[in-house]
Every structure is written in structure tokens, then in C-alpha cells.
Amino acid sequence: MSSAQIAAIVASPDRSAADRTNDLRRKPAQMLAFIGVRPGMVALDLSAARGYTTELIARAVGPTGRVYGQNAPRDPARAQPMAREGVSGPVMPMTSTAPLTLAERAQNPATRNIIPIARPFEDPVPPEVASNGLDLVTLMFNYHDFGHMGVDRARVNRAVFAALKPGGLYVIADHAGRPGTGISESGTLHRIEEAFLRREVEAAGFRLLAEGDFLRNPADPRDRNTPEPPQPKDEFVLKFVKP
Template sequence: MKLRNTTITLITAMGLTLSSASAFAEHHSIADKVKQAMQSDIRTDAEKERDDNRLPAQTLEFFGLQEDMRILELIPGGGWYTKILAPLVAEKGQYYAAMGTSGIKERLTNTAGFEKIQIVAEDAKLWREEGDRFYSLDLNGFGVNNIDIVFTFRNYHNFNAQGRAAMNKAAFEALKPGGIYAVVDHTARHMEPMNGANRRRVDPVLAIKEIQAAGFEFVDYSDIHYRQDDELEYEVGAKSVTGNTDRWTMKFRKPN
């Protein structure tokens, strides 16, 4: 009996070792692919200069990106993250983009290596009510489902309460059970009244409450974008903080 138990223990340990080794290899494979995408000639020098501040490899590792995932990026703008995300999942997964996609549609979708990009929810309507500095949003979902991760980088602050609620709801509907909602934005002081300096900042506690209200579970946060020298006092475009704002980085999950 003692020999049998010892054998079982050894087999179990070997299995755990092999599993750990496999996970380690997979992690490094993803890390290597992210770094490879970061060095691509498709990225401009100006884009690469922001790598040390935006830390895409660490950010995507925190959110748990894998190359076989179906991912959706919201408001990709000029494609700073698209140029990293799309190549990473091109072979085994799928990249989708929604809202604010004209830039990548014009510049990337016909570029070698980016042909699989799919633009969705092109009928989404963003507008600002008279006197409102933020966008309202009207959309009937993103038109895709079973998504593994929905990303939105520094976009949450662009919307008013109605727009944020609509975006959170659509993200929830697009994700598969257990899927991740990955959100990064500029930090505002908790409960600070709205003013000209914080209009492109978001109270992280408010964001958590709103995203949980859409049905999400709060999973974790990362301090990789914490910036001690950002006093949370100046507009994000101010010379003292531009390109180096304090940002909250939070992970939410759609319940299983």
C-alpha cells in the first residue's frame, strides 16, 4: 500500500509539473508574440515611443489574452492597440472592432496581416446633446457573441452616464459566460465634482459601480499604470501629465 501511494504521489507530481511547464511555455509564447507585434514595421516610431508608458505586454498579460481568443476592441481610434492585438489572434482566434473604427478600416483592413479584422456595429450612433461635453450612445448590441475579452482603452471617459451604461450592456451581451471586460482609463479623484481639469478622467469607484450594475463581477485591478507624479489635478492633455497620466486598469467577468 505504501509503494502504491508513493507511486500515485509521484505520478500526480509529474502531472502537475508537466501542466506547470505547459502553462509556463504558453505564457512565454504569448509574451514573445506580443513583443514581436510591438516591433512590427506597421507601427510608427511615434507609436513605439509610447510603449514604455502604456506597457502593452504587461497590460495584456494581466487581462489574460491568448492567441486563440475571440476579442473585441471598442473605439480603436488610430489603431495603436489594434496593431498589436489583431496579429496576435490572426491565426487561431478573431479580432473584432466596434465604434470609432473609421481609422483602422481605412488604414489597416487592406494591409497584409490584417485582412481578418472584422468591423461590427457600424450602425452604432454616437452624439452629444446640446451643452453636453460627453457622448450619448445608441446601439443594438455589437452583433457578435461568444467573445472572450472585450477591451476598451481610455475610452470610458468619453461617454455620459447613458452612453457608459449602453456600452457596458452591449459588452456584457457580447461576452461568453466567464468572458472578461478589460477597461483602462485616466484616474479622477473619488467623488470629486466635475470640472474642466477632470473631464477626461473617471472616478474608478464610479466605474466599478456602473460596470457591476450591468451584471459584471469585479475580478481584479493592476497598478501597472499607477503614476505617483500625477497629482490628479490637471487635464490629461496638460504638459505636466500628458502621456503619463495615472490610469486605473480593471478586470471584470461575465458570470458563468
């Protein structure tokens, strides 16, 4: 997509005020350009939460494409607040200014190509596209959560690999941890070591294609969940390809 087409997507007048606020941190134009989304793609947004990224991809793939927004099934025995994509902590009750839900986004005429799905993380892909049926999979700022949640990350990555067509893309963004910490600080600092994540994904058969630096902050000491002094978190974006 051209930069003008991406700018038009980000500027769409029917995008929510909450999403526009989130844009300041998430840099959606740079993200869409880095991913390389194209009209007609079939995509899966893993751990989609409320669907901020899902909606952007849906607008980019257009009416000839579609995007599945995956979240894990809710445990009815537990009262769990809706997780915000890439944000730690509970979400406040819905208000008129609260972010849209994934289901609400799927009702917008401009993004009716969103298909919300509830599936386990270890088996996240619906059967109709589970074997060479996807062009793109995204996972935004939640890979680290798989550590403290006890998710089998190797199974997740193998399922994504099987679902992608040859040449398909797997794009992961997350909060950077310090060298040597692996995924050990996933439940405390909500961070993951970039090299550790890369090794896990490559073990499933993926090849690293590109690294995005538009969310990096070298000044972040990476020793707290919220950096001190206050500043943006150091965040990495990695694009893998299925050979």
C-alpha cells in the same frame, strides 16, 4: 501567451513608427499580459479610434481569431476630427508620419483579422456575435468620454455583458479622477473616478477579476487634464469577468 510571444508582437517590424512612439506611454507588453489575450479569441475593441489597441489584439489572437474595431457612425452634418484613442483634442491632418487609420490597419496582411465596424455606442456589437459570441472586449481610455457625450453607459455595459461568453473578459483603462468626482470632470479634465466606473460596470453583472497598476502614478494630483508639474497621468486598468 508567453512573455516572449508578447515581446515578439510588440517588436513586429511592420508596426508603424507612430505606434512605437505611443508604446512609450501605453506599455503594450504589460497591457497584453494583463489582458490575457490568447490565439483564436474573438474580441471587440470599443471606441477603437485609429486602432492602436485593435492592432495589438489582432496580432495576439492571430489568424484563427478576429477583432472588431468599433467606432460610432460619423454625423455627416458635423465636421468632426478623428479622435485619438485616449487623447483629448483634435487630430492634425494626415501626413506621411500620421498614425494609421483603422481601415489601413485592416489592409495589412498581418492584421487582416481586423473588422472595422461603425455602430452606436449603446448598440456596439454586430449581430453575429451579440449573444455570447465574444471572448474579450476592451475599452481604452474612453469610458470617461461617454459622460460628456451623453452616451447611455448602462446600455453599453449591458450590451457588452450580453455579447460575452461566460468567463469572457471586459478590460477598461482610463485616466483616474479624484475620489467623489464620479464622471463629472469627463469633459474638462478627461478623467473618471475609478470606484465610480467600477460600480457602473458591476451593476451590469460583471465581477472584478484583477487590477493593473503598471500605468499608475500616485504623484499625479489628478486636478488637471495635464498634470503639473509635467508627469504621466495616473491611469488605472480594470479587468472584469462575466460569471
